[in-house]
Amino acid sequence: MSVKNINYKDIYKQMLLLRRFEERAGKLYKMNEIAGFCHLYIGQEAIVCGVRALMDHKKDIMVTTYRDHGHMLALDMDPKGVMAELTGRGSGFSKGKGGSMHMFSKEKGFMGGHGIVGATAPLGAGIAFAQKYQETGGLSITFMGDGATNQGQVYEAFNLASLWELPVLYVIEDNGYAIGTSKGRCCAGGELYKRAEPFGIPGRIADGMDLDAVLEVAQWGLDYVRKNSKPAVIQLSTYRFRGHSMSDATKLYRTKEEEEHMQQNRDCLKLLQEKINLSEREIASFEEAVKQVVDEAEEFALTSSQPDASELYTDVYAD
Numbered sequence: 001m002s003v004k005n006i007n008y009k010d011i012y013k014q015m016l017l018l019r020r021f022e023e024r025a026g027k028l029y030k031m032n033e034i035a036g037f038c039h040l041y042i043g044q045e046a047i048v049c050g051v052r053a054l055m056d057h058k059k060d061i062m063v064t065t066y067r068d069h070g071h072m073l074a075l076d077m078d079p080k081g082v083m084a085e086l087t088g089r090g091s092g093f094s095k096g097k098g099g100s101m102h103m104f105s106k107e108k109g110f111m112g113g114h115g116i117v118g119a120t121a122p123l124g125a126g127i128a129f130a131q132k133y134q135e136t137g138g139l140s141i142t143f144m145g146d147g148a149t150n151q152g153q154v155y156e157a158f159n160l161a162s163l164w165e166l167p168v169l170y171v172i173e174d175n176g177y178a179i180g181t182s183k184g185r186c187c188a189g190g191e192l193y194k195r196a197e198p199f200g201i202p203g204r205i206a207d208g209m210d211l212d213a214v215l216e217v218a219q220w221g222l223d224y225v226r227k228n229s230k231p232a233v234i235q236l237s238t239y240r241f242r243g244h245s246m247s248d249a250t251k252l253y254r255t256k257e258e259e260e261h262m263q264q265n266r267d268c269l270k271l272l273q274e275k276i277n278l279s280e281r282e283i284a285s286f287e288e289a290v291k292q293v294v295d296e297a298e299e300f301a302l303t304s305s306q307p308d309a310s311e312l313y314t315d316v317y318a319d
Contacts, residue, residue, distance in 0.1 A: 003054070003215040008276045011053055011211065015045040015269055017290045018070045021079060024294050025069065025086055029246045033302065034086050037115075038100045041070035043241035046268035047173055048074045050214030051141060054222055059138030061109045061131070063124050065145055066101040067173075067240075068113025075108045079297040090307035091300070097311060109138075118151030120144050121170065125157040125231075128166035132229065139225050140168040147178025149192045155199075161231040162199040169221045170196070172235040173208065179244045180253040193235040201231045208236030209268045212275070239266060 022040045029038050041048075044067075052074040055062070064071045072082050077093065085092025085103050093103040104112045111127060114120055124142025131138045148154060149172065161168050172192050176183050189195065193203030202224065206217035214236060221234045239262045243250045250259065273283065 003212075003219050006053060006215060008211070008272065009278075009282075011049050012269070012272050012276065012278065013286050013290065014052075014074060015049050015272065016286055017079070017293060018045045018049070018073050019269060020287075020290050020294050021073060021083075021297070022069060024298060025083070026242065026246060028083075028087065028298065034100070035088060036099050037066065038086070038246045039067040039244065040240070040242045040246070041067050043262075043268070044173060044175060044208065044238045045070060046211045046214050046272070047171070047208045047236050047238055048143075050211050051171060051218045054215065054218050055141065056138060057109065059109075059131075059136055060141055061111055061127050061138060062141045062143070063111040063120050063127060064113050064143035065117075065120055065148070065173075066113050066115045067145070068101065068103070071113070071143065072103060072105070072108075072110060075105070075110050077103075077105050077108050077110060079293055080300040083297040083301040084304050087301045087304075088306065089301055089304035090311065091304040095311050095314070096307035097315070118144065118148040118154050121148065121151075121154040121157035122160075124168050124170065125161045125166055128161065128168035128231075129164065132164075132166060138167070139222065140166070141171065142168055143171045143173055145178065146172060146174040146176065146183050146187065146192055147181070148172075149195055150178070150186060155195075158196050158199040158201055158231070162201050165228075165230050167225050167229050168231045169225050170201075170231065170233040171218075171221075172233065173238055174235050175238045175240045177240075177244065177253070180248065180250075182253065191235060193233045196231075196233045201233055203233035203235065205235040205237065208238035209266050209271060211268065211272050238268075241267075 022042045048071050081093045088096045090096045101113045101115045124140045128140035206213040217234045221232045224232045
């Protein structure tokens with residue numbers, strides 16, 4: 001299956017933005033400018049950028065987990081608003097009340113990051129039900145981690161999505177670790193996408209560090225759901241270069257040799273850089289442009305005011 005009309009340089013720049021933004025977020029966390037939990041997306045950029053390149057941005061809706069900053073940026077949510085929310089400012093996407101895990105943008109078709117493991121599966125099914133009921137023609141693109149596939153609510157969602165023929169594409173970002181437990185120690189039965197097969201939901205697996213592989217399997221999944229108005233699952237094998245969260249010591253469950261091997265040989269940015277043969281001049285130009293965006297996002301966030309106390313009572317109940 002071929003994927004047409006892909007601008008690799010644009011995707012590279014987008015992936016680079018995700019990487020540098022997350023690195024800056026990690027720095028600000030260590031400076032105590034970001035409080036609470038903070039789960040970085042470093043290493044997994046090819047997945048959401050590849051899926052995003054094939055979405056229908058007028059109709060499709062995305063929902064994801066707590067490792068969500070990359071998804072926001074991939075959907076062109078303003079980096080200033082994302083960083084402001086991370087730092088708890090009133091100018092953030094959730095007015096400083098959501099923090100790292102709970103930002104939303106109806107305008108960009110982003111129905112949030114969610115902190116409960118496995119929760120995106122029923123949420124994504126619900127979004128797909130609404131789209132089918134309202135005849136929008138759009139899909140629900142629903143992300144989850146490998147650890148989420150051990151949760152019962154995922155299979156309840158698979159059952160209803162198949163039974164009601166809902167237009168949802170489930171994307172499993174398999175980074176090999178459910179917090180600090182390796183997939184081999186907690187997930188029985190072979191590859192995770194096969195867990196949907198008993199419900200009549202087809203699936204495929206691909207290398208999530210190779211952008212072309214992501215594009216090919218995402219194109220298959222999106223085409224299947226659009227054509228049949230039925231669910232599908234894609235599993236993308238990837239690797240996070242940082243801990244589960246900023247408070248996580250990976251040395252307790254990963255070896256230094258493993259991490260170094262993945263960073264040196266399986267970095268999706270480096271692999272794409274080599275694939276499209278970027279010159280040093282082009283790389284430097286992309287780096288400069290991205291640095292300016294990230295610098296401006298940090299400055300905007302740190303100079304924005306804290307939310308007013310009255311915000312505690314807004315957006316709590318529907319009018």
